[in-house]
Each structure stands twice: as C-alpha cells, then as structure tokens.
Amino acid sequence: MKFYPKNRYLLVQSQKQEDADTGVLLPEGYALPKDKYVAATVLGTAGDCKEELSTGTKVVVDASMLEEVSVSGQTYEIVLENYIVGLLE
Numbered sequence: 001m002k003f004y005p006k007n008r009y010l011l012v013q014s015q016k017q018e019d020a021d022t023g024v025l026l027p028e029g030y031a032l033p034k035d036k037y038v039a040a041t042v043l044g045t046a047g048d049c050k051e052e053l054s055t056g057t058k059v060v061v062d063a064s065m066l067e068e069v070s071v072s073g074q075t076y077e078i079v080l081e082n083y084i085v086g087l088l089e
Helices: none
Strands: 009-014 037-045 058-062 067-071 074-080 084-088
Touching: 009 058
Parallel strands: none
Antiparallel strands: 009 037, 009 074, 037 058, 058 084, 067 074
C-alpha cells in the first residue's frame, strides 16, 4: 500500500536523534532535551504544495510538528510544508 500526502503535507523520513551516552550518571527516566529542528528526507509531496520539492530532497523541519500516521500496520511521518525551515545540500 502506498501513502499519498494531501492538503499541503509532505511525506518525510526524519533522522531521529539517538540517545547519546554522555558519560554522566543521570537519574532513571531522565531524558536529555531534544533539538528543536531535525533533518528529514522528502519521500512525497501533496499536489497543492506551493514549492516543488523532489523526492530525496534533504530538508530541515520543526521537530515538534512532525506527525506520525499509522494505517494498516504501516507508520508514515508527515509534516505541513510551512514547517520546513530550510534545505540541505
């Protein structure tokens, strides 16, 4: 099954942050603060997006605006096009 984004959404695959080993003992359950922005690769775009971004384009998005959609056992990451803050080359 293929997912096609609509309504100015982009289908992306984010490069999630890994929990780094800081070498410092922290209380159990403590989580280090996450970065506000994350790099992602565009996998698909809605037809009504203002800017044409081709598949494979590397973008920087607001991490808090990434949404996960689960349908038929598959999970997809989507983000509205206005939460893209930059392109990576």
